[in-house]
Amino acid sequence: MMDGLKLVVFDWDGTLMDSADRIVSSFRGAMRDTGLPVLDEAEIRSIIGLGLPEALAALYPDVPLERRQQLALGYGQHYMGIDTTPVRPFDGAEALLEALAKRGLWLAVATGKSRRGLDRVLEETGLGRYFFATRCADETASKPDPLMLRELMFEAGAEPSASLMVGDTHFDLDMAGHAGVPSVGIVHGVHGREALAACSPLVIVEDLFELHDWLAQAHIHQPLNQDVSA
Template identity: 50%
Template sequence: MAKRFELIVFDWDGTLMDSAGAIVACIQAAARDLGLAPPPEERARHVIGLGLGEALRHALPELEDERHHELAERYRYHYLAQDQDLTLFAGAENLVRALNEAGHLLAIATGKSRRGLDRALGHSGLGLLFHATRCADECHSKPHPQMLEELMEEFGVAQEATLMIGDTTHDLLMAKNAGAAAVGVAYGAHPPEALAAEAPLHLAESIEDLRRWLGANA
C-alpha cells in the first residue's frame, strides 16, 4: 500500500524524549541562580520547543537583555548536568524503528541546539534511524516554517506528503506555516486543549496511540 506520508518529522523534547519536566526545572533553577523569581511551570512549559534564547526571553521577560547570556549559561549548566539520565518515552524507540523499516523518510525538527541534539541522539541510540535533522541554532525558531521547508526541499517531498509530529503548539503552527500536515501528542509540554485548538489530524494520548494512528494512516 502506498504511503500517505513519505516524510515524517518528529519534534524531540516532550515528543520522543521524556524531558519536558527537566527543561522546566532547569529554567527555574537558572532563574534562581540569577536571583530571580522562577517562572511558573505553565509559562516555562509553554516556551519548550522554541530556540533557547527566544524561550528564555519569553520565560523571563523582565530580565534585562544584557543578562540573557548569563541565564542561558546557567540553564545549560543545569541541563547538561543531567541530560544523559533522560530517557525516551516507553515505546518511542520501537515506533521510530518500525517507521524506518517501513520505508518512511524520518527527520527531526527541534528547538535544541545542534550540540544538544547530537548528545541526545548519541545517548538514546536513535541517531542512525533519522535521515536528517534541523536545530534552532541552524534555522529560525518554531513556528517559522524554515526547518520543515528545508527538510522537504532536501528530500524533494511535497507538502501533502509531509507529516510533523510534536507536543507543542509551536510544532503544529510550524507545520501549518509550511503547508504540511500535523499530529499532536498530548503527553508532552503543552496542554491537550491548546493542541486541539490547532486542529491536528490526530491528538495522540500516548506513544501506543500514536503508533496505532500512524499504522492506519501514514
C-alpha cells in the same frame, strides 16, 4: 502506510523524549543562580519548544539581553551536567521509529534544542541512526517559523502533502500549518489537548503507541489533508 506519505518529522523534547521535568528544573536552577525571579512550572512549560533565546525573551521580556544570555549559559550548565532529573525516551519510541523506517519512510527531527544538545542525546540514546536529517533552532529559525520544516522537506524531496509533523506543542503544529504540512498532536508532552486541538491537527494521540497504531492501521487509506481528529 498512508497513501503518498514520504517524510515524518518529529519534535524531540516532549514528543520522543520525556525531558520536560529536567527542562523545568534546569530553568529554575539557572534562574536562582542568576538572581532572576524563579518562575512557576506552568510558565516554563508554556515556552518549551521555542529556541532558547526566544524562550527567554518570552519569559523575561523586560530583562536586558546580557542577563538573558547569562541565564542561557546557566540553563545549559544545569541541563547538561548539574541537574540529575531523569531523562529518557518515551515508551515505544524506538519501536515506532524502527517500524516507520522499515516501511521506507524518511524520518527527521525538528527541535528547539541546540545542535550540541541534540547531537549529545541522539548519541546517548542510540536513536540518531533512524534520522536522515535533523534541524535545531540555533542553526535555523525557531518554531513556529516554518523554515526548519521546509529545509527538511527540501532535503527529502518531499512535498508538504507527502509530509507529516508530529509534536506535543502548539509551536510544532503552528510550524506545520505555516508550512502547509499536516500534523499530529501528542498529549504526553507539555501542551494539553485543548491547545493542540486549536491548531487543527489530523488527530491527537495519547502516546507513541497510539501514534504507531494510527499510522500503521487505522488511517492507511485516509487522505493526509482530511481532518480525522473528531
